[in-house]
Amino acid sequence: MPVRVLIADDEAMVRGGVRAILGSDDGIEVVAEAADGHAAVEAVRAHRPDVVLLDIRMPGLDGLQAAEEIGAVAPGTAVVILTTFGDDEYIGRALAGGAAGFLLKASDPRELIGAVHAVAGGAAFLSPMIARRVIDGYSDVGRAGAARARKRIGALTDREREVLALIGAGDSNAEIGKTLHLVEGTVKAHVSSILIKLDVRNRVQAAIVAHQAGLV
Known part of the structure; x- marks a missing residue:
């Protein structure tokens, strides 16, 4: 089954370009487009895509607000x-709002295709251009921060x-299952438990804790 994608951007030319890039991959199907945040939310209700690509600045409901409603x-x-x-500020709000990925339009088209497949497979995806900024900017620094992170992961089981x-290494659920010899459903259950125990909203925030605690 191809990954079903919704594109939301207020510029028709951008939507057309993104559609063309995604159309070069047989494993991706664009099922709908939207020109504003409200239309994106309604299109998600109607089509239930696997992945939504959201611009930030759109009329009415912006992409960050739409991301929270879609969640x-x-x-x-x-x-x-x-x-x-x-x-x-945008990166922080997006990740706090539950976004699984953050990609710049200036990125290589191959990154866009990779991002769609990554998040559809349960992984997080950050543009390499900003990934280090996220780790540096949203991680506590120094011994105190590392100690807090180690305390947080103390609630996890060895398998978790x-x-x-x-x-933290950026693996998808399928890749984690292959490495640990687990079925994907079991991996998903572990991920859900980890997010709850760490009190984080998404895999990116969990990955930051993993880096803080020295697991990666």
Whole structure:
């Protein structure tokens, strides 16, 4: 089954370009487009795509607000922010709002295809151009921060810590299952438990804890 994608951007030319890039991959199907945040949320209700690509600056409901609504109405749909704006504030709001990925429009088209497949497979995806900024900017620094992170992972089982380390390395659920010899459903159950125990909203935030605690 191809990955079903919704593209949300207020510029028709951008939507057309993204559709063309995704159309070069037989494993991806664009099922709908939207020109604003409200339309994106309604399209998610109607089509239930696997992945939504959201611009940030759109009329009415912006991409960050739309991401939060999509998370509420369709928690099984992964959201990737695709934007020109890589400001730290936007990155922080996107990840806090539950986005599974953050990609800049200036990125290589292959990164876009890779991001769609990654988040559809349960992984997180950050543009390499901003990944280090996320780790540096949203991680506590120094011994105190590392100690807090180690305390947080103390609530995890040994297996959950193994899974968390692989999340921190950027592995998808399928890759984690292959490494640990687990079926994907079991991996998903571990990931859900990890997010609850660490009190984080998404895999990116969990990955940051893994880096803080020295698991990666």
